[in-house]
């Protein structure tokens with residue numbers, strides 16, 4: 001029997017919880033040709049939500065492509081990758097060659113079939129004639145116009161997902177945003193979702209003076225309601241013949257800080273341990289044994305991370321754990337944890353947020369990784 005809990009990848013249907021309203025809205029907006037911004041901190045489930053929305057769009061007869069902006073090492077590599085994904089909408093190479101040649105003829109794309117795992121070969125695109133910055137801008141203009149042309153040529157709706165979109169800022173500064181915004185606003189038959197996991201960068205991109213200001217609706221993904229998640233966990237344990245003890249699901253959600261990734265990780269690991277031990281039921285004791293095992297496995301990594309922090313940052317991180325992230329700047333908390341002046345604490349908090357160790361949730365500072373939180377509570381002084 002396979003583990004019903006999945007983490008570290010886009011979640012399959014059977015492990016997907018909640019998000020009905022978000023999904024409906026995303027699917028409708030994409031079909032209406034909207035340009036949607038989807039923003040949340042890391043590991044909340046953006047990529048999983050987008051993958052599901054694109055699946056639905058495909059089932060509804062649309063074409064769909066998805067591309068992760070942050071995985072490219074240069075602007076040209078990104079443009080080539082984007083062109084390739086769009087080209088792959090046509091699975092027959094001869095047809096792809098001919099209509100792509102028509103669309104991008106003057107840029108003289110080279111289209112080849114490269115060996116891949118599937119044995120059928122994957123289409124690769126490159127633009128060997130593109131050399132100067134001006135060539136690159138022209139290429140960008142043409143590639144960004146492609147979705148609209150494809151939708152027209154194929155007479156189909158098209159949905160385009162650009163994931164980790166905040167990374168676009170590292171290519172060529174502001175000119176990419178301008179070029180892309182200028183292209184997409186004319187493509188009424190193409191829906192776009194720009195998703196990003198660095199909320200501050202993404203929010204800044206939507207600012208008044210930036211090209212994407214008021215370009216379309218903004219969705220800020222929240223956590224999954226705790227009770228839904230807890231009920232799902234209990235149900236999946238039951239369905240795989242492991243009887244959950246009272247409040248097991250709720251305890252997992254709480255221990256994981258209700259971060260979707262951490263919830264699934266803890267449930268997955270607990271399920272593995274229970275299966276390996278041949279158990280019929282699982283309780284809170286077992287959960288804590290699994291937690292201890294995970295802390296042991298992560299010890300060297302957390303220790304190395306801890307060593308890289310300054311003393312002031314270590315003290316602030318510890319205080320955030322012990323105070324549950326509340327009132328860290330108060331005189332009281334600063335005295336209790338010997339944190340020094342408020343400005344020192346503020347600087348440490350900012351550094352810890354930049355390092356993705358802490359995140360702000362309302363007025364609280366929460367430790368992003370719930371395992372790290374438990375490690376700090378138990379292994380530091």
Ligand SMILES: Nc1ncnc2c1ncn2[C@@H]1O[C@H](COP(=O)(O)OP(=O)(O)OP(=O)(O)O)[C@@H](O)[C@H]1O
Nearest residue numbers: 007008009017042043044045046047048260261264
């Ligand atoms: N709707 C959901 N139901 C259940 N678990 C989920 C859901 N969404 C996400 N998860 C859990 O969170 C993990 C991370 O999800 P995903 O990769 O979609 O998030 P993300 O926001 O794109 O993360 P990143 O910022 O790392 O790109 C998944 O592997 C899964 O374990």
Ligand SMILES: [Mg+2]
Nearest residue numbers: 046047048163
């Ligand atoms: Mg993602």
